Amino acid sequence: MNIYCDSLSSRPAWWFSLSLLDRLQICLRRLRVRAATVGFSLDCLATIFMNNPR
Secondary structure (H helix, E strand, O other): OHHHHHHHHOOOHHHHHHHHHHHHHHHHHHHHHHHHHHHHHHHHHHHHHHHOOO
16 A cells, blocks of 8 residues: 555656646536537527428
């Protein structure tokens, strides 16, 4: 267990913060893609609905 703790403490703090930032950016990209997909789908549905009134 000491080996694990020592290996973690030997890494610089900036390396850890950069790793967290990278993960955050990946999550934000995924959210943007999902939001764009949902927005596109809603636009398509609205267009179809407006072009085919009952």
